[in-house]
Amino acid sequence: xxxxxxxxxxxxxxxxxxxxxxxxxxxxxxxxxxxxxxxxxxxxxxxxxxxxxxxxxxxxxxxxxxxxxxxxxxxxxxxxxxxxxxxxxxxxxxxxxxxxxxxxxxxxxxxxxxxxxxxxxxxxxxxxxxxxxxxxxxxxxxxxxxxxxxxxxxxxxxxxxxxxxxxxxxxxxxxxxxxxxxxxxxxxxxxxxxxxxxxxxxxxxxxxxxxxxxxxxxxxxxxxxxxxxxxxxxxxxxxxxxxxxxxxxxxxxxxxxxxxxxxxxxxxxxxxxxxxxxxxxxxxxxxxxxxxxxxxxxxxxxxxxxxxxxxxxxxxxxxxxxxxxxxxxxxxxxxxxxxxxxxxxxxxxxxxxxxxxxxxxxxxxxxxxxxxxxxxxxxxxxxxxxxxxxxxxxxxxxxxxxxxxxxxxxxxxxxxxxxxxxxxxxxxxxxxxxxxxxxxxxxxxxxxxxxxxxxxxxxxxxxxxxxxxxxxxxxxxxxxxxxxxxxxxxxxxxxxxxxxxxxxxxxxxxxxxxxxxxxxxxxxxxxxxxxxxxxxxxxxxxxxxxxxxxxxxxxxxxxxxxxxxxxxxxxxxxxxxxxxxxxxxxxxxxxxxxxxxxxxxxxxxxxxxxxxxxxxxxxxxxxxxxxxxxxxxxxxxxxxxxxxxxxxxxxxxxxxxxxxxxxxxxxxxxxxxxxxxxxxxxxxxxxxxxxxxxxxxxxxxxxxxxxxxxxxxxxxxxxxxxxxxxxxxxxxxxxxxxxxxxxxxxxxxxxxxxxxxxxxxxxxxxxxxxxxxxxxxxxxxxxxxxxxxxxxxxxxxxxxxxx
Numbered sequence: 151x152x153x154x155x156x157x158x159x160x161x162x163x164x165x166x167x168x169x170x171x172x173x174x175x176x177x178x179x180x181x182x183x184x185x186x187x188x189x190x191x192x193x194x195x196x197x198x199x200x201x202x203x204x205x206x207x208x209x210x211x212x213x214x215x216x217x218x219x220x221x222x223x224x225x226x227x228x229x230x231x232x233x234x235x236x237x238x239x240x241x242x243x244x245x246x247x248x249x250x251x252x253x254x255x256x257x258x259x260x261x262x263x264x265x266x267x268x269x270x271x272x273x274x275x276x277x278x279x280x281x282x283x284x285x286x287x288x289x290x291x292x293x294x295x296x297x298x299x300x301x302x303x304x305x306x307x308x309x310x311x312x313x314x315x316x317x318x319x320x321x322x323x324x325x326x327x328x329x330x331x332x333x334x335x336x337x338x339x340x341x342x343x344x345x346x347x348x349x350x351x352x353x354x355x356x357x358x359x360x361x362x363x364x365x366x367x368x369x370x371x372x373x374x375x376x377x378x379x380x381x382x383x384x385x386x387x388x389x390x391x392x393x394x395x396x397x398x399x400x401x402x403x404x405x406x407x408x409x410x411x412x413x414x415x416x417x418x419x420x421x422x423x424x425x426x427x428x429x430x431x432x433x434x435x436x437x438x439x440x441x442x443x444x445x446x447x448x449x450x451x452x453x454x455x456x457x458x459x460x461x462x463x464x465x466x467x468x469x470x471x472x473x474x475x476x477x478x479x480x481x482x483x484x485x486x487x488x489x490x491x492x493x494x495x496x497x498x499x500x501x502x503x504x505x506x507x508x509x510x511x512x513x514x515x516x517x518x519x520x521x522x523x524x525x526x527x528x529x530x531x532x533x534x535x536x537x538x539x540x541x542x543x544x545x546x547x548x549x550x551x552x553x554x555x556x557x558x559x560x561x562x563x564x565x566x567x568x569x570x571x572x573x574x575x576x577x578x579x580x581x582x583x584x585x586x587x588x589x590x591x592x593x594x595x596x597x598x599x600x601x602x603x604x605x606x607x608x609x610x611x612x613x614x615x616x617x618x619x620x621x622x623x624x625x626x627x628x629x630x631x632x633x634x635x636x637x638x639x640x641x642x643x644x645x646x647x648x649x650x651x652x653x654x655x656x657x658x659x660x661x662x663x664x665x666x667x668x669x670x671x672x673x674x675x676x677x678x679x680x681x682x683x684x685x686x687x688x689x690x691x692x693x694x695x696x697x698x699x700x701x702x703x704x705x706x707x708x709x710x711x712x713x714x715x716x717x718x719x720x721x722x723x724x725x726x727x728x729x730x731x732x733x734x735x736x737x738x739x740x741x742x743x744x745x746x747x748x749x750x751x752x753x754x755x756x757x758x759x760x761x762x763x764x765x766x767x768x769x770x771x772x773x774x775x776x777x778x779x780x781x782x783x784x785x786x787x788x789x790x791x792x793x794x795x796x797x798x799x800x801x802x803x804x805x806x807x808x809x810x811x812x813x814x815x816x817x818x819x820x821x822x823x824x825x826x827x828x829x830x831x832x833x834x835x836x837x838x839x840x841x842x843x844x845x846x847x848x849x850x851x852x853x854x855x856x857x858x859x860x861x862x863x864x865x866x867x868x869x870x871x872x873x874x875x876x877x878x879x880x881x882x883x884x885x886x887x888x889x890x891x892x893x894x895x896x897x898x899x900x901x902x903x904x905x906x907x908x909x910x911x912x913x914x915x916x917x918x919x920x921x922x923x924x925x926x927x928x929x930x931x932x933x934x935x936x937x938x939x940x941x942x943x944x945x946x947x948x949x950x951x952x953x
Contacts, residue, residue, distance in 0.1 A: 197627035199396030204632030207278030213364040235269015270352035280344035282650035301355025311342035343650035390450040410437035457513030517547030547800035560590040566597035567608030577619035589626035604909035606656035653918030669863025691757025693782030699775030778819025899928035905943035
C-alpha cells in the first residue's frame with residue numbers, strides 16, 4: 151500500500167472501516183477486596199447408582215458372575231461339561247419336603263448348583279467379560295459345598311488365561327455332607343485380563359455348590375473395592391456421595407426396590423435382586439459399604455431412601471409405618487451408639503464408630519399427591535428423633551412438597567451442551583428465601599457423541615453457575631458415575647471401564663478441576679467486551695412423541711414460507727422410513743397416527759433433515775396416561791430437543807424448547823380433546839399456537855449467549871484467588887485479567903487448561919487421555935496479566951497471595 155498517495159479524508163475513512171472490524175479487547179476484572187457469600191463446603195459431589203454393571207463386575211470386584219446361582223432356574227453365566235461319564239448339573243431349589251430334603255445354604259439363598267456326578271466334569275465361569283488376573287497378585291476362591299450319596303473326591307481349581315493355559319491352581323478337599331465353606335488361595339504366575347475360572351472333579355454321587363466367589367486379596371484401603379476405580383473416584387475429591395440411586399431406589403415394582411436391610415451383613419444372606427437396569431445385583435456393595443466408601447473418600451454420605459413408591463405402585467398410607475421405620479433404622483445404623491440395636495449391628499459388621507450421616511433424601515423422582523402425602527410422615531418422624539438431619543425432597547411432576555419445608559429440593563437436568571451453556575445463569579434469579587437446591591443429577595447426555603469435549607464444556611459452564619449461586623445451590627452431583635463398557639444402559643457416563651482398564655470422559659476432568667479448586671467465598675467480577683457466541687441456523691424434520699401417555703395425531707401439513715406444501719402424510723400405514731425411539735406402539739387408522747404404549751421417551755420422526763423455515767399444522771390429542779403430547783421440529787439426529795409439549799410434567803405445563811432456549815407455563819392436555827396446533831419456524835425464531843392463539847414463542851435474541859462464562863472465588867485456606875473461565879465459543883479470545891489489588895499477590899500462579907483440537911474429541915480405553923488437562927505457569931504484572939482462552943476450553947487459574 152502506497153501511503154503517500156492516500157488523502158487525509160481517505161485515510162480517515164480507511165481507519166474508520168478498519169476500526170469497525172477490530173473487536174475491543176475483552177477484559178476480566180475481579181474485585182478481590184470484596185469477598186461475597188460463603189460457598190457450600192459440600193458443593194461438588196458424585197452420585198453412585200448401580201447402573202451399567204457399575205457395582206458387580208466393576209467397583210465391587212467379584213470375579214464370578216452369578217456366584218450364588220440365584221439369577222435363574224437354569225444355569226446362567228456358567229458352562230458345565232461332562233468329560234468322562236454322564237455327569238449332569240442343574241439348579242436346585244430348596245425343598246424341605248423332598249425325600250431326602252434339599253436344604254439351602256441359608257433361608258435367604260435358596261438356590262444352589264446340584265452336580266450329579268458320574269465320572270469327571272468341569273465347571274467354567276468367564277466372569278464379567280474376562281477376569282483380570284495380575285501377575286504376582288493373590289486371589290481367594292471361597293465356596294460353599296456339601297456332598298452326599300458317596301461323592302468324596304477333591305475339586306481342582308484352576309485359573310486359565312485367554313488361550314486356556316493354567317496360570318494358577320489349587321485344591322479343595324474334605325467336603326462333607328453338611329454345608330461348609332472352603333477356600334483356596336491362588337497366586338497368579340502370568341497375568342491376563344481375560345482369564346477364567348475352572349472347577350473340575352470326578353467321582354460318583356451328588357455335589358452341591360453355592361456362593362462360588364473369587365475376589366482379589368488386594369483392594370482399595372482393604373475395604374473390598376477395585377483399586378483403580380476407587381482411586382479414580384478418590385482423585386475427584388468429591389465433597390459428598392449420593393447413593394444408591396436413582397431408579398434403583400424405587401424399582402419398577404416394590405419387590406424390586408433397593409432395601410438397605412437386605413444389603414448388610416454376610417454376603418451369602420444378601421439375596422440377589424433384579425435391578426431396574428436389567429440384571430441381577432448381588433448387593434455385595436450394600437448400605438455399609440456405601441457408607442464406608444464415603445468415609446474413605448472424605449465425602450459426606452447422602453442416602454436416598456424409598457418413600458413407599460415404585461414406578462408402578464404406591465403403598466397405602468395406613469401401611470407406611472414400616473417404611474418410615476426403615477428410614478429411622480437406617481440413620482441409627484449409620485449414627486447410633488453401639489448400645490443401640492442397629493448401631494450394634496454396624497459395630498458387629500466392623501465399624502463401631504458412627505458414620506455421621508447428615509443428609510437423607512426421601513424418595514427419588516417421586517411427585518404429585520402420593521409423594522406430597524408421604525413426605526410429612528418421614529420428616530416429622532425423623533426430625534423428632536434426629537433433629538440434626540438435613541432432609542431432601544424431590545422436585546418432580548412440576549413441583550415439590552412445601553409442608554414441612556424441605557431443607558433442600560432435588561432437581562435433575564439432562565440435556566445437550568447448548569442447553570447447559572444457555573442455562574448457566576439459571577440460579578441467578580432464584581428465590582433466596584426458599585429451600586436450598588440440591589442438583590442431584592445433571593449431565594450432558596445428547597449432542598455429545600460418546601462423551602466429547604463439547605459436552606464437558608457445557609457442564610463446566612453450568613458448574614460456574616452452581617458456584618456463583620452457591621448461597622442457594624448447596625450441592626450438585628454428576629450422573630451416572632460408572633459404566634462397564636460391555637453393558638451400557640445409559641448413553642453418557644463419567645468413568646468407563648472393562649475388566650482391567652478405565653478412562654474418564656472429558657467431563658471427568660471438569661469435575662476434578664472444579665472440586666479440587668472450589669474455594670470458600672465467591673468474588674465479584676465483570677467481563678467487558680465479552681463476544682457473543684455465534685448461533686448456527688438449526689434445521690431438520692418433524693416428529694411426534696409421548697411420555698407415559700397414549701396420544702393421536704392427524705391432519706399434518708408442513709408448508710414453506712411461500713405456501714408450498716413440503717410434507718402431507720396421509721397416515722395410511724406406518725412407514726418403515728420413519729425413525730422411532732423408545733418402546734412405542736405406533737399404528738394408523740382412518741388417517742390418524744396413534745401411539746398406544748404407556749412408556750417413557752417414545753417418539754417417531756419424519757420429514758427432511760434439510761428443512762429450515764417452515765410451518766407445521768396438525769391436530770393432536772391425549773388418549774390416556776400421565777402426560778400430554780409432544781410435537782418435534784428441526785430434528786436431525788433423533789436426539790434434538792426442539793419441541794412443543796402440551797401437558798408435560800404430569801400434565802401440568804406447556805413447554806417450548808428451541809436450541810438452548812426454553813419457555814414454560816402452567817397448562818394441561820385434556821383427555822380426548824383434539825387441539826389445533828401450529829408451529830412457525832423462521833431462522834431461530836419459533837412461535838407455537840394452540841387453537842389459533844399464540845401461546846409461546848422464542849426469538850433469536852433469546853439465544854444470545856456470551857462466550858466467556860466464569861466464576862471467581864477466594865480460598866481462605868490457601869489464600870489463593872481462583873478464577874474459572876469457560877470459553878464456550880469456537881474461537882480463542884485474548885483477554886486481560888485485572889485483580890485490582892497488586893499488593894496482595896505474589897506475582898505467580900498456575901493455570902490448568904482442558905481443551906483439545908476439536909470439540910468432538912473423546913477419550914477411549916485405547917486413548918484415555920486424548921482430552922486431558924494441562925498445566926502452565928501464570929505471571930502477574932502488578933495485579934494484571936494477559937491470557938488467551940482457547941475455543942471450547944475450561945481454564946482454572948490459581949493466583950497465589952502473600953501470607
